[in-house]
Amino acid sequence: MATRSRPISSEFLFLKSMALFVFWILFSASFEWIHLGLGLIFSFAVAWLNSGHSPFVPRFRLWLRIFLYLPWLFYEIIRSSLHLSKLILHPALPIDPHLISVESKLRHHAAVVLLGNSITLTPGTITAEVDRNNLIVHAIDKVSGEEVVSKKIESKIADIFKDEEPDL
Amino acid sequence: MDILAIIFMTAGLFFLIVAAIGVVRLPDVFSRSHAVSLTDSLGAFLMLVGIALLEGLSINMLKILVVLILLYILNPVIAHATVRAALRSGLKPWQKETP
Structure with missing residues (x-):
């Protein structure tokens, strides 16, 4: 049990x-x-x-912030979908797959889950391994990898969770 | 409304076809799963929005909305599980030959 x-x-x-x-x-x-x-x-x-096992019962404020984060994520998804389509249809197939190791500064289980899911949901990057704060990400080319290395998503998520008690 | 639905479904079909081409053209499991995630995140979304518009305001529209939410929660989990299994079984990602 x-x-x-x-x-x-x-x-x-x-x-x-x-x-x-x-x-x-x-x-x-x-x-x-x-x-x-x-x-x-x-x-x-x-x-x-x-x-x-439902240790994570988020408060209303947190739900609201996550909800407000979704449109931005959706915009990113559309942008990188178009980029990936261009790569696939390009006659020369200019891909350059590589693994990136990222260490996040997030201090919540839920935040790391959200980060991993957001990275995977964005076409062109997939979270391959998660160990506490360390993520290994597979990116299909330099441009997609740049999105993860620049920590654009992570800073957004850190903003969402800034008022919560750390649990990691 | 019908025309709008057709536009959405055509756009969805475009992304589904691109994803299928990608699965054939890309070299290994890792990069192929990128192509598959393209299907999930935009292809299926646009198709379902098109179907929902065609259906109009009804209980079926609500069901399609639930399917969409579940799709967006479950797909990253499945993609992550596939890639992690490939990585853990010792598969090396395909890399561009360096000249």
Whole structure:
């Protein structure tokens, strides 16, 4: 079993299973008793089984900042998608794949997760290995690699997490 | 609205085709997974937005939105797992020959 780092609050459990139940209704789109009953049972079962490992319960302020960060990330995704398309369609295939080792200054588990996911989501760079603060990134050419080396994404994420308690 | 949907889906198709060409042309697992992530991040996004516009405001649009969110959460995880497995099994990334 998963280690329980904190006692499970029953309100949290209830909220979680209600959220799951809403998703069940959304996807099944059927209001017969057998479906609703099965959905209720499974929502509680899944919420209870998962209650052991959810150490990260972000506050509203954090969610808002992450939400405001997403449009910028999306713009970056479009920019590097166009760059990668150009590389692939170029007759000479001017790629230069290389591995980059980056050490981030982030002090939160969630921040490192966000950084790794953002790097992977941006076409042209993929996080290959994560060990606490050290990331190994595979980049397809110099221009894509420059985005990681310049720590543009990292400074944005450090900004999001600047008011949180460090946990790494 | 239909025309807008067609524009979105055509743009999505363009990126899907580019990604397919990339998978064929690029030399190894690492660089091929870059091409695949192009499909996920923009190809599928534009296709799904096109479908959502075609569908109009309904429960199906909500479902497509949920699919999009899940796609953006799960795809980096899968790409990372693939590349990490390749790296850990000792595969050396392909490199440009230095003259």
